[in-house]
Each structure stands twice: as structure tokens, then as C-alpha cells.
Amino acid sequence: MQAFGFLSFGHYGPTGGAHGPDARASLHDAIGIAEAADEIGVNGAYFRVHHFARQAAAPMPLLSAIAARTKHIEVGTGVIDMR
Incomplete structure (x- = not known):
């Protein structure tokens, strides 16, 4: 069986405001991307810190x-990172 996954890069949300991307939208978008990947048969979702x-x-x-x-x-x- 072949494994196929993705590694997130960047921010998933609109930029704006003094504090950068909207945190709520960014997290909801990440969850939505993973749900869609699961539906089409992607095996792995990995997220950068x-x-x-x-x-x-x-x-x-x-x-x-x-x-x-x-x-x-x-x-x-x-x-x-191990700080």
C-alpha cells in the first residue's frame, strides 16, 4: 500500500490586523483541509509548528x-523544536 500525505506550509487565513492572520479562521481551515484530504484517501496530514x-x-x-x-x-x- 502506498502512503500519501501532506505537510502544511504558511498560514490558512486572511492576513490583516496588527497580529497577523485570523487565528480562528486559520485553525478551522487546517481542520477543513485535513477533513477533505481524509475524504479523498490521503493517508497523512502533518503540520508545522x-x-x-x-x-x-x-x-x-x-x-x-x-x-x-x-x-x-x-x-x-x-x-x-525541543527548546
């Missing part, structure tokens, strides 16, 4: 939300 973007500095809540809303996809992180 953006330490300076508050909505993506702690990936575990996002990964938990994705795991709760998908059936077959494996979730994980692309990189976690």
Missing part, C-alpha cells in the same frame, strides 16, 4: 481536533 504565530505554536490541540473529525488519516507534526 510556527512558534511566532500564536495559532500554530502548540500543534497538539489542532491535531486532536483533526483526529476527532477524521476517520482514516494519520496526523502528526512536521517539526517540533
